[in-house]
Amino acid sequence: MSFDYVTSILAPLLEGAQMTILLFLIAIVVSIPLGFLLTLAIKSQFKPLSLFAQGYVYLLRGTPLLLQLLFICFGLPMLPVVGEYLVLDRFVAACIGFILNYAAYFAEIFRGGLLAIDKGQYEASQVLGLNKWQTMLKIILPQMFRIALPAVANESVTLVKDTALLYAVAVPELLHFAQTAVNRDFTIMPFFLAGLIYLFMTLVLTLFFKWLENRFKFE
Incomplete structure (x- = not known):
């Protein structure tokens, strides 16, 4: 396999990687705060809100x-009456799907982080007048963020790989x-390069989260 061939297919692969990175950034930036809001909703004393959040997750x-x-991209437009208003650009629909899905996972991660905090922390803060x-x-x-960080890192790595579902x-x-x-040239080299x-x-991403973990470890 010639070096010229590798460089010729690398350009479109990197173009595709830009779309992958864009989806990842949009999904991670929106789903993390949305997941935290879902966590607060689950712990809410207002039962209908808590039950809705639990059902959503x-x-x-x-x-x-x-x-x-598939439902957001192809199912929503088929709904009676409102379907014609729910026809979305494929990338926009994919972003919505990833955000909604990963927000549910981050909600569980943050809920676990909150449950791991000792109740004495709340009592001590009351003594301090907070x-x-x-x-x-x-x-x-x-404390919740420090506890949840390894799980958030793992879920973020999974998100990068799940972007392949855009296909x-x-x-x-x-x-x-x-x-x-691969279909055009009858060679597996493009799969190998995509894997790299x-x-x-x-x-x-792993190195970034390792840096975050080390930083919070000493704070």
Whole structure:
């Protein structure tokens, strides 16, 4: 396999990787705060809100992400009456699907982080005269984030790999360009290069979260 061939297919693969990275950034930036809001909703004293949040998390975690993407992309437009207003751009629909799905997973991660904090922390903050919001912002959230960070890192790496599901809804991402080159040239080299690109992205993400973990470890 010539070096010229590798460089010729690398350009479209990197173009597809840009779409992969864009989806990852949008999904991670929106789903993490949404997941935290879901956690607060689950712990809410207002029962209808808590039950709705619990049902949402159960539904999104209990069904395949691929099914959710297919439903948003192809199922919503088929709904009677409102379907014509729910025709979305494929990339936009994919972003919505990833955000909704991963928010449910992050909600469970953050809930676990909150449950891991000793109740004595709340009592100590009351002794110090902190109100509910000060306790949450200064005492609880920093500890919750430190506890949840390894799980958030693992879920983020999974998100990078799950972006390959864009291929199923005809969004031209990294795997799409690799498959196109394989079908055209009858060689597995594009798959090999795509795998290296995925490995590089997950390596960068892993190193970033390792840096975060080390930073919070000494704070």
